[in-house]
Amino acid sequence: MEQTSWIVAGLSAGLFEGSVMPVKTPGKDLAVWRQRSGQANAVEDRCPHRGMRFSMGFVRGDQLACRYHGWEFDGAGVCKNIPAHPTLQPPKTICAKTFVCQEVNGFIVVNVGDDGAAMPAEYSELEGENMVPVRSVYLDASISTVRDWLMQAVFPTFAAGQDGTGTPVTYIYGNLNDNLVRISAQVGATTEELILALQALDDDRTGVHVQVSDMGSKEEMPAVQRHVARWLADLRLRLESNDQSQINKLKISA
């Protein structure tokens, strides 16, 4: 699989309007924030003025304000306001470094490189699938380790859990790219699907942003989301236990 500079920085649902969050990537810290008007943006987590982390700042309308001296920047990273000089039009040279940030069907996708590369097709192909967000979990393990685990993980389906009849489940694993894993679980006539976006924070920590296939019934979905969230919590405890027998219980081969 091709190495890409595009990463999944989080779930759209996890970034509220008017909020900012820190996003770690290997060697580069970002602040991802959402304007009041809804647009999500990614910027280097360092104010060009005196280096303060933007992720500790706050959003004012459609601008990101730095916590230290209140300088405000727009979505393109251009400085719009220097409160110490209220009547001054900030020089155009004062800019924060921004990164291309797009939202694809519930995922926030960012190009952390300077390569101008187009978004890989695996992301745009998610567009149109019926998915609902579950949550993001952060694991103390490298991205390749997490990927290996997930590619053989037993996901206890909601349907099986519901009727308790032990209907056999067939699992299909898809590695859409280095950062995207799809787990399909077929129980009789129904299919439950998870899309898991993996984000390396550094060499040994990984974020996993999870969505589940929308199975149609509005009433049922909150229970499905909770069901998946519980599985994720369990997954995390077992993976971080460093206890091989615990880890093996996650695997289909075990």
Add this chain to the structure above:
Amino acid sequence: MAKTTDAFALNEWLVIGRLEDATHDKPRVTRLLGQDIRAERTADGAIGVWETDLAGNKGRALPVQERYGHIFVTLGDTPRDLLEMPEFEEEGRRLVTIGYVRVKTSPLRVVENFLDLGHFPYVHTNYLGAEPQTEVANYKAEIREDVDEVWATDCSFFQQKAAKSATDGQQSEYEYRVTSPFITVLYKTCPIKPGAWDLVGLFVQPLDEDLCEAHSFVLPFDEENTDVELRHFQQTIFLQDRPILENQLPALLPLTPGTEMPARADATSMTYRRWLKKKNITFGVQKDAASTNSRAA
């Protein structure tokens, strides 16, 4: 880290604690410029300070000065003079030492923050400033070659609670004086004595390039408040600064032009940086311009 080789930093008089922090039965065991040291009160009543090795054994004895309520030492052989503050002799003033706050960043970042007027409304909200009064009026910043100090004069800022003794908002007048890369004094309008200045001093103890302890004192005309009240006020202010200081990238002060973009309100910081550059100081300064977006864990 090992003791620095920065000749300028080595030849400064640097704070290592308050006089009462080193007693007969309780030495102050700390570090200075990467060198482990130990300060204790000796049999003759004076404070002695020694370099120590990894096992804590005393090595070389260091020159010591007990002044301004604090202990100063130097690791160099030809130190620049410690600053003079004649105000310490003035009738009616009171010295209150604040103690120290440990900050995980370059000591130079801590001094620069102290010189900064623009952050008052955002970091010290409703104490030293508040929106919408965010404007920093023009002031004068210069290197005074004759005394080899940085000065900023004619500074003013509207403050809600400028000092412990202030009850209403006031337009505070400020002067800043930087006498060493690690020492700065603020002269500030006294809220209760027209025409007089209160002093707030900052002595930064550089432990490592990205770790320091900020010791401070106030020397005001104030008969109303107890020492504890004055101490709490200053500590509140410093604790508001700490999370800012520990979240600047990079931790070491960048002196390469273009790495950070100042505005006119930063004239003091710009002058301070120019002065540091002239002195070829490297301790606490960012070495590699490429590694801006990182911070040692």
